[in-house]
Amino acid sequence: MVRDVGERTGILAFGDDIPARLRSRPVADIDRTKEFVEMxxxxxLVEPIGGTALRYATYPPDDVVxxxxxxxxxxxxxxxxTFDNPATLPEHLQRIGSGRRIATLGTHSVVDWLSCAAWSDGVLVRSLTVSPDGGIIENIGEPLPFETPYWAGEHPVVSTxxxxYPLPFHPLDLGQAAQRHLFGFVTExxxxxxxxxxxxVHLLGFRVTDPTGEEKEKREFMAQMLREILGQPPV
Structure with missing residues (x-):
């Protein structure tokens, strides 16, 4: 049951009470934000571009943050x-969040995929990655209260x-509940x-590119492989 292709997110945040901080409509400091992206x-290469409201920012194009x-x-x-195994969050990201709460969320509607995790003062509290094809990829820590009705089968998927459906809930439905819990809002x-x-809530925009070009080459290679699998002509 593939959902609307617009249901995609990739969010990472550091703060003591992330939803409360966002509700206060924080104003981004330009220099500080650029330094944060560089970290x-x-x-x-990090180049400032036009920003946008948080409502429209949750899954930017390639090379844009x-x-x-x-x-x-x-x-x-x-x-x-976005990480299949968010518990192994890269060390430099854990250092950025040292002493604070860290929250990450990734969703992708093409494969009904959800990944979310939360740390408190450097300690992993919860990590979950799930999709209908991959099953439960990562499941660490006790389920958070918002998860309970989903695991209990109270939000089943009506199969056509x-x-x-191979899971007791749709990952994107649980993803919206996770997004509200971790960040204080939903996108669907x-x-x-x-x-x-x-x-x-306004976010600043940046074009962020790998100066070696290797990331772009890898992305184009993977896209071409996907086109071949789907029987589509090369671009």
């Missing part, structure tokens, strides 16, 4: 920052084929009165 991607760094919160939206479905006003 996330050491050795990459949206970020905000202020006194109490660092947040970045970047499709690179002969075979039942009804909003709550206390959700972050994502249209009023």
């Amino acid at each position: 996330i991607h050491p050795g990459y 949206f970020a905000s760094s202020s006194a109490d919160l660092d947040i970045i939206c970047d499709r690179r920052l 084929g002969e075979d039942p 479905g009804p909003s709550h009165p206390d959700d972050v006003p994502t249209g009023e």
Whole structure:
């Protein structure tokens, strides 16, 4: 059951109370935010471009990131920052979040994939990656309270084929619940009165590129392989 292709996210944030910080509509410091992005991607070229509201920032195009760094919160939206095994978050990212809460979320509707994790003061609290084809890829720590009804089968997927959906819930539905818990807002479905006003939270934009060109070459190679698998002509 593939969902709307628009349901994709890649978010990483550092802060003591991330939803509360976002609700306060933080104002990004330009120099601090650029330095933050450079710390996330050491050795990459970082060039400022136009920013956008958080509502539209959660899954930027290739080589583009949206970020905000202020006194109490660092947040970045970047499709690179999605992990099958988020428990093994790169060490330099863990150092950036030292002493604070870290939260990461990735979703991709083409394969009904969800990955989310949270750390508190350097300690992994919860990590989960799941998809219908891959099953439960990573499941570390006790499920958080918002997960309980999903694992209990209270949000089943209505199958349109002969075979039942292989999970007791749709990963993207759980992903929206995780997004609200970790970041205070959703990108699909009804909003709550206390959700972050994502249209009023502005993120700065940056073009972030690998100066060696290796990342782009790898991305193009993988795209060509996918086209061949799907029987599509080369570009």
